[in-house]
Amino acid sequence: MKRKLTMIQAITEAMDQKLADDSRIMLLGEDIGVNGGVFRATEDLIHKYGPDRVVDTPLAEAGIIGAAIGLAMNGKIPVVEIQFLAFIYPGFEQIVSHAARMRYRTRGQYHVPMVIRTPYGAGIRGPELHSESVETFFAHVPGLKVVAPSTPYDAKGLLIAAMEDPDPVIFLEPTKLYRAFKQEVPEEMYRVPIGKAKVVQEGSDVSIFAWGAMLRVAEDAAKQIERENGLSCEVIDLRTLYPLDRDTIIASVKKTGRAVVVHEAHKTAGLGAEIISIINDEALIYMKAPVKRITGFDVPVPQFSIEDDYLPTAERVKDGILETATF
C-alpha cells in the first residue's frame, strides 16, 4: 500500500531529508527545537540533528531573520520558521531591505540562500493576527520568490526546491491544510519546480485560478457547477506566486475565454489584480467576459465568530463562475 502523509508530515519530511543531505542546512525559529514548533513541523528534528542545526532562538523576528541573512552569506542555508505570517512584521525590514537586496547590492558577490516558512491564512479559529494572507507584500518585492503549496505532495517537493534555491524564498504554508487530508507522498527526495503552476483539472468553459487553501474551495465550486450547470471548469493551482507562471495562465484563458481568480487575501492590490493584468496584456482579445475576482474583503481578517464570512466559499465562487459564463 502506498504511503499517505498530511501536509505537515510532508513538510517535516522535506526538512528532515535536506538536513541529512546537506550539512549547510540549519533550522531556526521560536519553539522549533524541543517543542517541535507550534504546529509540530520540526518535531524530533532537534534530537536527530542537535541544537546547532535545529535552533531554538530568542523570541525576536528581526533577530532570527537578520541572523539567518548573515548565516546564509557565510556558507549556511538557514530555514527559518515564523510562527504565523502576521508575526513576520517585526522582521519585514530584514526581508525587504536585506534578504531581497543582498545579491543586487553586491552585484552578485554575496547572496542569501534562505527559506522563510510561515503558516498563513484563515479558517483555523485562531486568535487575532493568526489568520493573515498578505502574500502580496512579498510578491511585490524584487529579489524574493513566493511559494504557496496546496497539497502534501507539492509541499514536500516545493520545500525541497526552495531549500536548494539560491535566492530567498518566502514559503507560505496554508494553516488550514496542515492536517486537513492525506495524500500519497513518495519517500524519496523529489522537487516540484518553483515558478510552475499546475493544471489540477482540465476544462473548457472557465479557468479558475487559486492557491493555498483556496484551491480546495475552487475545486469544490468547479465540481458543483459542473454537476448543477454543466459548465466545464479548468482549475489551476498557481503554486508559485512570484514569479507567476504566465504561460500556463495564458494558455488556459486562450482555451476557455473566461476566468475567475480566487484568493483569500484582501481584494485591493491582491494578486488577482496582477493575474487580470497579465491576461489583459496577453489575451484580452480571447476573453468573452471580464475576469471575476472572488476574494477576502478589504477589512482586517475578523476574529473567528465571523471568520467564515470573510473567506471565499464555494457558493461565492460558483456565483462568480456563473457571472462570467452568462456575461
Add this chain to the structure above:
Amino acid sequence: MSSLYQVLSPAGELVGDLKGQLDEATMIKMYENMVLARQFDRKSINLQRQGRMGTYAPFEGQEASQVGSAMALTPGDWLFPTYRDHAAAIVHGQSMARVFLYWMGHMEGSISPKHLNIMPPCVPIATQMVHAVGTAWASKLQNEKHVSIAYFGDGASSEGDFHEALNFAGVFQTPTIFFCQNNGFAISVPFSQQSSSKTIAQRSAAYDIPGVRIDGNDIFAVWLTMKEAMQRALDGKGPTLIEAVTFRYGAHTTADDPKKYRDQESLSEEWRQERDPLQRLRVYLENQGLWNETKEAELVARMNEQIDAALVEAESYPKSKPEDMFKHVYAEPSWMATEQESELVKPSKQEGIPA
C-alpha cells in the same frame, strides 16, 4: 571624559599601558591612515560641492575610531559598515575608487575586494548588526577563526535590531564585535535625548556581555580594546560591545545643516582643540622623534596623490548601462526582468503613427 578608557591623552602623552603591543611602525601606520582618511573625507565633500559626487556622509573627527578598529582586524574578518564608515572600509582593504563610485551612484561601488568580506554601506539603522551576528555564528559553527564587526552610531542603539543583535550574540556566544561610534548626534538629536541611559556601554550588562567605554579619539585605546575583544571572540568567549566616544565635526550628510541644531562652530572647534585624534598622535610621534614637518608634508602629498589616482579611476569607470539594473536581482533572471529589460532598450513603437 574621565570615565573613558584612555591610553594617549589629548596632549599627546601616554597615560595608559601599551602592554608591549604597539610598535613604532604600527603607530606611524596609524597616523598615515588617519591622514589619508581625513584627506579622503575632505576631498569627498569638495567633490559633492562641485557636483561630481552625490550626497555624502562625512566622518571627520571619527578617524581614530574607524582606523584604529579596522587596523586590528585580519583579512578573513567580516566588516559591516554604516554609510559613514568609509575609513574603516578603506583601512580593511576596500579601494578608495570603489568608495568614490558608491557615492557617485554606481552600484559597483559596493563590491568588496576578493578574499575580503567588506559589506556595502548599510543605510537602514542597526539592521546590519544582526547580520554580523549571523556571519560570526557561521564562522563559529564552521570553526573558522574570524570575527565579524558591526559599526553603528549612537542613534542605532535606540533601534530594536540593536537589542536583538546583542541578545542573539550573547545567547549564541558569537564572535561579534559591536563597535559604536558615539558621535553625540543622530542627525540632529543629541545623545541626551536619544537615551536615558548615561552610556551605551552600560547596555552590555543587560545582555551579560563585556562592554567598554573608550575615548574614541584615542587610537591607541581603540586598537588595544579591539585586540582584546578579538582575542576574547576567537577564544570562544563571545561578543563585546565597544562604545567609542567621539564627535563628527561636520554635518550628518552634505544635505544636512548642523547649524540648525547645535552651535556648530564653537562645538566643533572645542572638540578639535581639545581632543582631535590626528593632532594628539602627531604630538606623541613628534615627542618620540618619529615625526616632523618634512615627514608631514611628504605624507600629505603622498596621500593626496593616492586619492587623486583613485578619483581618476572612479571618474573614468565606464558609465553604467540602463540594462545593468536588471542584473543580480535573482540568480537567474525572471521572465519579467527579461521582458522589461527589452522594453527598456527597444525603440519606441510610436514612430510612424500619425499625430
